[in-house]
Amino acid sequence: MAAPAQILLENVSHVYRPVRGREVLALDQVSLQVANREFVALLGPSGCGKSTLLYLIGGFLPVEAGSITVDGKKVTGPGPDRGIVFQHFALFPWKTVRGNILYGLERQGMPKAEREKRAQDFIELVGLHGFEDSYPSQLSGGMKQRTAIARTLAFDPAILLMDEPFGALDAQTRGLMQAELMRIFQRTPKTVIFVTHDVQEAVYLADRVAVMSARPGRIKTIVDTKFDKKAENIFKERVFVEKVDEIWHLVREEAIKAQGRRST
């Protein structure tokens, strides 16, 4: 880890206050460093606060305890240096595929001809040629997610925050999208924080996997998952299977603990 940390989280805590009901400590003293162009997966059972952590880094929720800095600057609100891809796509339903991708570029003040060209490039990159003028309601889940990814990549954020981006897709589409994401990142490397609860996905995509515990959310262990993943049958390779197994046991412990706590 020679590279300096680009994203720095120090003792970040967050309390969730529902309109009615009790306050919940969602995150407890979380610290994490992410290097430039590193791919970190946040893995944990549902309700461990991994999405909350992502929203804090994105600047959507206020940081109330601890500190988050990006490139040495404190995060105080959302900004185009951190692009986000949501689980349920969050496409503007009243804009076409092209319109959605153009939106971020317009906001950056890119000249018209240039942004038209760039939008088209990214439409090609995610393989949506021919669907430029379709509305999100006319697309399949996988196509919607490709649009969302293209929309975020197009305005070229240094950091990409992905909140279970493939969680709403069926298993086959999911596999295809993972491979495609790998392919895209080889061309346009980025710093990525990727929230998921799928162990295989985390090991396959990430350089490091941060396993989180539930209620209050803490980072329990960080596992190094950086190894050569180019092999054809990577999912059957011994080194891959062992990593998955190791992490799976860590996550399972947490899931069981979380279950037990919920039912009392």
Place this chain on the structure above:
Amino acid sequence: MAVRHVTTRARIKTWPAKAARILPLLLARCFSVAALLAAWEILARSGIFTPFQLPPFSAVVLRIWNDGAAGDLWINLALTLYRALAAFAICVLAGVAVGTAMSRSGLARWFFDPIVSVGFPMPKIAFLPVVILWLGVYDLSKITMAVIDAIFPVIAATVIGIQGVERELIWSARNMGASERDLLRQVVLPAALPQIMTGLQVALPLALIVTVVAEMLMGGYGLGGAMMTASRFANSTGVFAGIVEIAALGYALVKAMSLIRRRLLAWHPEAHAPSTV
């Protein structure tokens, strides 16, 4: 039962905290109403407006109080309420009946569908002189006019509601041996109730609006008639008193309807959701 017990206990426990959170909100809500009334009073007394243009709120309250003491208020209120509610009751019975018939019989659908789809968006109030021509200026014509206007939302809501009932629900009821009659009364209508209630919530204020207009045009007793009389004698305190009375009546009816809705639809998820506005 046990679950219920726990929740009530929890509610009692959190009550002071809840009160502390709700009380400022309640005060803030009262504030803007109080501010409006104060602004009315001050503006009226400031001399910017003549008492004819804007009588002071206190004078209007006094006028309502006197009308109440003299008994006129109660007669007018009762008559308007009677006409609006009678019209509403007819709309409920006839509207749901026609709507049900339209969803269950092809012939009824064929006959009523164009009438509803053309009649619903029409400003039926334009037929008021025709209704006067036919039925005179008494209760019958006022109630008829209100029915003509308010029945369409009920019919449309009933048809939409019944169409929206899930097939699986009907199939499983049939599967359990429900007769056609049971099916309608115990499955289809209850399942369509949220939609039907929405239609009724549109129909009731509409019945009141039309009743008031009809009273204004046809004269006689009733809140609308009294307002018109006051207006003819350039008695603007009387006109404003009429507005306050009619507003209070409208508010009470709308609140009553949403209470009834909550009661009837206690099973529906919306009953536990925060209400709109």
Place this chain on the structure above:
Amino acid sequence: MRTLIRYLPLALLAAAWEAAARLHLVSSLALPPLTDVIGSWIELIRDGELLVNGLASLYRAAVGLALAVVVGALLGVMMAWFRPANTLLSPLVEIFYPLPKSALIPVTVIWLGFGDGSKILLIFLGCMLPVTIGAFNGARGSEQVLVWSARSMGASRLRMLWDVVLPSAMPELLNGIRTALALSFILLVSSELIVAQKGFGYLIGSLGANGSYDAMYAVVLTVAFLGFAADRLYLALTRRALAWRYDT
């Protein structure tokens, strides 16, 4: 052919009307034959009375409604996105929404007299709240993730209101405007029936008072048809504006 069968009941009703009047089943005073009504309608068109009064009415409705849409939509979005606006305005909306709008007719006359002003004010006041409530519910329902997406792509808060909140609110807002459109016709006709010097309502009233019932029927049917046509036209426009909601 299909449309023919679909609208046959209306034709049957019209035929029944004609027959009842011609066979003197009802007094021809109360129900002049449909053909006579059509004759009077042509007459009214020819001498320009229908046009003059109709334009006066449509002008009032259009101005009142336009004001109601602009002000109502602004108020609704503000109430959904600025807490102080909500705290201050929502009790007032709650009190005035159930007010039978027709009760305002005499007051608008007291304030602005018998002419255009009082009708426009009435239509504005009466139609504003359905628009406000539509905009409020729609804007409040705009999804958090869409707002966040826009913000992370560099949209300012104001820009976000315009780019995300307003389009999200559009379906409910357009629905509120449809209610307002229907209401504007009701308020227009009833206020003109009660006090006016021109307009559809005035024409209906004065023809009725003269006993020319066939002409009165002609105007009544014209107004009813215009209300229907306005609604259909509005629906067609709405469908186009909301094309993105429907797949295929």
